[in-house]
Amino acid sequence: MPPIVKVENLQKTYDGGFEALKGVSLEIEEGEIIALLGPNGAGKTTLISALCGITGPTGGRAEVGGHDIITSYRKAREMIGLVPQEVALEPFEKVINTVKFSRGLFGKQRDDALIERVLRQLSLWDKRNSRIRELSGGMKRRVLIAKALCHEPRVLFLDEPTAGVDVELRRDMWQIVDGLRREGVTIILTTHYIEEAEAIADRIAVINKGEILLVEDKAALMTRMGRKTLRIDLRDPVDKVPDALAEYDLDLSDDGHSLSYHYDTRGEGTGITRLLQALSAEGLSLRDIQTTQSSLEEIFVSMIQESAA
Amino acid sequence: MNFPAIRAIYKYEMARFFRTLMESLLSPVISTSLYFVVFGAAIGSRISEVEGVAYGAFIVPGLIMLSVMTQAISNASFGIYFPKFIDTIFEILSAPINFFEIVIGYVGAAATKALLIGLVILATAHFFVDIEIQHPVAMLTFLVLTCLSFSLFGFIIGIWAENFQQLQLIPLLVITPLVFLGGSFYSISMLPPVWQTISLFNPIVYLMSGFRWSFFGQADVSVGLSLLAIALFTAICLGVIWWIFKTGYRIKS
Ligand SMILES: Nc1ncnc2c1ncn2[C@@H]1O[C@H](COP(=O)(O)OP(=O)(O)OP(=O)(O)O)[C@@H](O)[C@H]1O
Ligand SMILES: [Mg+2]
Numbered sequence A: 001m002p003p004i005v006k007v008e009n010l011q012k013t014y015d016g017g018f019e020a021l022k023g024v025s026l027e028i029e030e031g032e033i034i035a036l037l038g039p040n041g042a043g044k045t046t047l048i049s050a051l052c053g054i055t056g057p058t059g060g061r062a063e064v065g066g067h068d069i070i071t072s073y074r075k076a077r078e079m080i081g082l083v084p085q086e087v088a089l090e091p092f093e094k095v096i097n098t099v100k101f102s103r104g105l106f107g108k109q110r111d112d113a114l115i116e117r118v119l120r121q122l123s124l125w126d127k128r129n130s131r132i133r134e135l136s137g138g139m140k141r142r143v144l145i146a147k148a149l150c151h152e153p154r155v156l157f158l159d160e161p162t163a164g165v166d167v168e169l170r171r172d173m174w175q176i177v178d179g180l181r182r183e184g185v186t187i188i189l190t191t192h193y194i195e196e197a198e199a200i201a202d203r204i205a206v207i208n209k210g211e212i213l214l215v216e217d218k219a220a221l222m223t224r225m226g227r228k229t230l231r232i233d234l235r236d237p238v239d240k241v242p243d244a245l246a247e248y249d250l251d252l253s254d255d256g257h258s259l260s261y262h263y264d265t266r267g268e269g270t271g272i273t274r275l276l277q278a279l280s281a282e283g284l285s286l287r288d289i290q291t292t293q294s295s296l297e298e299i300f301v302s303m304i305q306e307s308a309a
Numbered sequence B: 001m002n003f004p005a006i007r008a009i010y011k012y013e014m015a016r017f018f019r020t021l022m023e024s025l026l027s028p029v030i031s032t033s034l035y036f037v038v039f040g041a042a043i044g045s046r047i048s049e050v051e052g053v054a055y056g057a058f059i060v061p062g063l064i065m066l067s068v069m070t071q072a073i074s075n076a077s078f079g080i081y082f083p084k085f086i087d088t089i090f091e092i093l094s095a096p097i098n099f100f101e102i103v104i105g106y107v108g109a110a111a112t113k114a115l116l117i118g119l120v121i122l123a124t125a126h127f128f129v130d131i132e133i134q135h136p137v138a139m140l141t142f143l144v145l146t147c148l149s150f151s152l153f154g155f156i157i158g159i160w161a162e163n164f165q166q167l168q169l170i171p172l173l174v175i176t177p178l179v180f181l182g183g184s185f186y187s188i189s190m191l192p193p194v195w196q197t198i199s200l201f202n203p204i205v206y207l208m209s210g211f212r213w214s215f216f217g218q219a220d221v222s223v224g225l226s227l228l229a230i231a232l233f234t235a236i237c238l239g240v241i242w243w244i245f246k247t248g249y250r251i252k253s
Helices: A044-052 A073-078 A095-105 A112-121 A137-149 A167-182 A194-200 A218-225 A243-248 A272-281 A296-308 B003-019 B021-047 B060-085 B089-094 B099-128 B136-160 B164-180 B193-199 B203-216 B223-247
Strands: A005-013 A019-028 A033-037 A059-064 A080-083 A155-159 A186-190 A203-208 A211-217 A227-234 A251-253 A258-264 A286-293
Touching: A005 A044, A019 A044, A019 A059, A019 A211, A033 A194, A044 A059, A044 A080, A044 A155, A044 A186, A044 B089, A059 A073, A073 A080, A080 A137, A080 B089, A095 A112, A095 A137, A095 B003, A095 B089, A112 A137, A137 A155, A137 A167, A167 A186, A167 A194, A186 A194, A194 A296, A203 A218, A203 A296, A211 A218, A211 A296, A227 A272, A243 A272, A258 A272, B003 B021, B003 B060, B003 B099, B021 B060, B021 B099, B060 B089, B060 B099, B060 B136, B060 B164, B060 B203, B099 B136, B099 B223, B136 B164, B136 B203, B136 B223, B164 B203, B203 B223
Parallel strands: A033 A186, A033 A203, A080 A155, A155 A186
Antiparallel strands: A005 A019, A005 A059, A203 A211, A227 A258, A227 A286, A251 A258
């Protein structure tokens, strides 16, 4: 199956000469959820804006559903829904009218049942006749989501949908994303919450300074980059790591009560068996052992640092 | 054509108008009434007649034009400036619509509002003076064309403007003087010859002349020339708007 979103060497240089996208290439499969991670100013919003027609790319090309975003912009945009990063809504308009407006704008015939379903799903139905300015910040964000969903997009861009929202909305969001995934909607999500990407994305793309550093399957990324740590709690504390264990590069912590061993799951052998044998040969008795895997966040931070170096 | 989109924009804009219906209609009605009191009653009592028409009636087309032009410009410019100002323009830009559909929606709504206001002023004028419209179809045609072309012009101003002051600037600095100097309240033939020639460079003279002809059957310039002037003005505005959307001027970064 051809990718539903295909970005080829997309470039954006803003009027002031700032190069926000330096030739981004990316392919997104239909039905997948891809999380775009990157620090502030990495170019996430610029990439989304270029794909949605809000800003004109200055080089390269892109397709959505096989339609070029410039030459067949109508067909391409009909498939796209966008929840922008910044809340932008007309303050004096009623919730239901602004949602209906969006549906019309995307060329869809009136469908009151669908609008009701979307508003109910977002717990906005009771507020349908309120004016936007009477809503709380989180509710406004829900309205933005409703506006994007009401024209039944096949590709949904969520630009930091959960920034500054409460736990409940975040959970609702994840549920909605899950429902959309089951309907086969492709979702491109930017977020600064790594646990969010970890929880809902199939693939992770990391972008920094206008360049994609990597795109990878989330699970594969975590095992590939995932370093594990084995923590060994000792029954009796030691002053220093015994010389015989030097080759394992252990960290001593907790007043000499515990040793940490870092290993790579990619390696041939992890060295754990030998380490444990060496420990007992040294006469150290163990109280407890546990392993932890580094989170996406640690992976992500180390990657950004590497690229900066 | 994306008709649902045109309808959506048009309805949305009209809803804004009806939300503030009283304010929208009240101010043009009041200011027109004031003009009647000042020009019609106070000054008109001394002028009595212009080209065989009672002065009170003579100024009616001018008053309608003045309101219709300013309203068309301010409605259309605000209609597109506001989404730019509050950033909701992103939705218009990301929708599957072309510039022509956007313009029909916004300009259509602004022109409708201006037309309604023009008709309300005409009705108000009836309270003050007797007027008979000799060519009602031509009158409506001129009125509709003026609403449309000045809404197009307003749309351009709304896109060009980067703040509220600029939004007010063109109507105040350009339109109002041109309307006053364009024979709204007098006949061009009343001016000294030099000023008559200069006036011919004022596009509003052509509109005014044609519009007044539809009321009283007299014109400063030929009716065909008047129509041509409106058509030309409309075409120029459309051309500028086409260029704006092609280049993304002041709407896309
Ligand atoms: N309209 C603009 N004109 C000039 N530069 C811009 C414009 N919009 C964004 N930029 C610059 O482009 C770069 C990328 O911005 P962008 O908004 O895409 O970042 P982002 O990854 O979305 O960041 P964040 O996580 O803060 O939302 C930034 O350096 C920003 O200053
Ligand atoms: Mg952003």
